[in-house]
Amino acid sequence: MTGATPAWGGRSLRLDPLALPVRWSVPTDQGGPAAHDAAVYLDRSGVIVKRRLSGLPLTLSLPIAAYAGVAIRLTPDAQGALIASVELSHRDPALTLPLTVTRDLEAAAADWRGWSETLSLPMLLIETFGEPSVVTPPASVPIGTPQPRRRTGLLTKRRPRFLVRRKPGHSGEMPVLRGCREIICYE
Known part of the structure; x- marks a missing residue:
């Protein structure tokens, strides 16, 4: 890369x-009357560039991973x-x-920043001498440890208010009835 104006x-x-x-279309660096614009198609997975090289049609298909990053240049x-x-x-x-x-x-x-996040590529800054350097975006607001969802304290072991009114069942011996017909099954 050079620091020259594109x-x-x-x-x-x-x-x-x-x-x-x-x-969209991009002007090529080839000067003269034979210079043509390159037709570019970009999506999240890759780039397709259609242009003319020495008068012949050329189609380049590149994945996004082939690019170094999203750079900004100030001229x-x-x-x-x-x-x-x-x-x-x-x-x-x-x-x-x-x-x-x-x-x-x-x-x-x-x-x-938007293109960097959309394409999942690093942010680059092109210096005046033309070399790109990686820029780390500013950190977002730090998030501390989350608060517990339920309060911990003295009253957490007791029963909830609506269950206090109900009486728990008795675990005594159940009566056994003998010599009676069952309601479910008839012989």
């Missing part, structure tokens, strides 16, 4: 991480304002795909 740096783009599968434009681009980062720069290109840094940060 071909999509001037375009505005925003793909929703919760609206998968998605299709200044001609006026000095920052443009944030959230990218699906690959070792090969030709396979790196833009997901969001915007001047709104808060929206870019939200999309960066």
Whole structure:
């Protein structure tokens, strides 16, 4: 990867991480009149890129695991304002795909985290010299040990209020009746 501005740096783009599968087109780095946009299809399992290479149609099908992570790159434009681009980062720069290109840094940060969680890929930050570094998201609110569902204390061993009124049965000897006909069975 290099720190150079990608071909999509001037375009505005925003793909929703919760609206998968998605299709869009990406400009290729090939300059000149023969440059074509690449058609990209992305879902949770993989990416399909259709483009032309030396005039021949090329279709690449890659699993999401082939990508290093979801990266964010900040580049200044001609006026000095920052443009944030959230990218699906690959070792090969030709396979790196833009997901969001915007001047709104808060929206870019939200999309960066959203794409990382949706695709289960690490969050990467592309430094000014071009090398990506892994960013750990801030920890969520720590959760302590849960409280017991029932109170423990002095009164936990006693019977509940509605059972206090009832008298327990007697476990005495049961009477045995002999010489009577049974109601259930007739001979």
